Amino acid sequence: MLRFLEYLLIAGYIAVLLVISHWIGQQAYSWMPTEATAEAQKVDSLFSFLTSVGAFIILGLLGMMLYSILFFRAPKNDYSEGHPSRGDLKIEILWTATPTVLVLWLAFQGFNIYQQLNILGLGQIVHLHTPLEEPAYAVASNDKPKPAAETIEVFVKQWDWSFRYPNNVTSHELHLPVNLRTRLNMHAKDVLHSFYVPEFRLQQYIVPGRNIDLVVTPTRTGKYKLKDALFSGTYFALMDANVHVESQQQYNQWLTKAEQEATSIKNQAVAEYSQPPKTLFKSGWYTVAPEQRAIARSAVPEAMLQGSRPKG
Known part of the structure; x- marks a missing residue:
């Protein structure tokens, strides 16, 4: 009878644990x-x-530690000394099989969600254009990117x-x-960079x-911040840009306005570079001198385009 009550207590605890773990998982949405x-x-x-899964x-x-303290x-x-765990075949199988099944389950869930991202077109459009090579897609070669x-x-x-x-x-x-759906065709002029907007969850x-x-x-819709997720030197923290998500009408109005007006945005890296150093000793480390930004409607320098396009 006592053993039955113990099993009943364990089953009840597992049921409560599943409910609490699910609730904690739902709260995780607000952490991001x-x-x-x-x-x-x-x-x-x-x-x-x-x-x-982690909460469970x-x-x-x-719960196992508390159970052991109460009943053992x-x-x-x-x-x-208590019952030896070393050499116990049942325990060896249990603590080998359980993590294995758990990891495979997590891998399946992750694969399933990333497959859903592929349906949205994410995996299909991350590709590289390299000299003398065809585009290398993240899915099968017979799949074509969805139009943007x-x-x-x-x-x-x-x-x-x-x-x-x-x-x-x-x-x-x-x-x-x-x-x-908007396609971003990205080019780096000098070193490795990383496109990252936290609210987009894409890096x-x-x-x-x-x-x-x-x-x-x-x-x-709203205003977000684009960051470079790769450390690239002295002014790394200042390398950001505003991201505006807006209605199609507002987007078209902005394009028309930007085409007619030339605006200049302050480059914070230039402001920091022009100030005298705030340290007692100069490190002598090499750093890239930032350039003042051009007007908003100016064309992208041809040198940048040449630096990002493959030569063929």
Whole structure:
């Protein structure tokens, strides 16, 4: 009878643990920045699932320790050794099989979600154009990238982001129409950079000498911040750009306005570079001197284009 009550207690605890773990996993959605793309929803689903699994494991271990203290506590002055775990075939199989099944389950869940991202076109459009090579797609070669509504050229260098739109308007701000698939064709002029907007949940390396495409589908209007996720030197923290997700009408109005007006945006790296050093001793380390940004509607320098296009 006592053994039956113990099993009943364990079963009840597992049921409660599943409910609590699921609740914690749902709370994980609020720990991340606001979802702003269709791709972000899939990534957050994976994060929530992993959080639920982690909560179940840690609470389960705590429960096992508490259970052992309550039901397997040694009597006073009993210094004899307990049942040896080494050499016990059942225990060996249990703690080998359980982590194996858990890892395979997590791998399957992750693969399933990333397959859903491929349906959205993410895996199909991350490809590299290299000299004398065909585009290398992340899925089967007979699959073709889904069409995007618009293509925006992204140029990055130390210490500046710039964007060229279909009407040849060049800006230091990224504007995207909401609920439309937009292809970002990215070029790095000098060193390795990384395109990262936390709310988009997409991070893509930009390799010098290669054109790298990334399709994004914004779902929430607002203003976001583009960061370079790779450390690249002295002014790394200042290398950001504003990202505006807006309605199609607002996007078209901005394009028309940008085409007619020439605006200049302050480059914070230039301001920092022009100030006297705030340290007592000069390190003598080499750093790239930032250049003042050009006007918003100016054309992208041809040297940048040549540095990012493959030679054939």
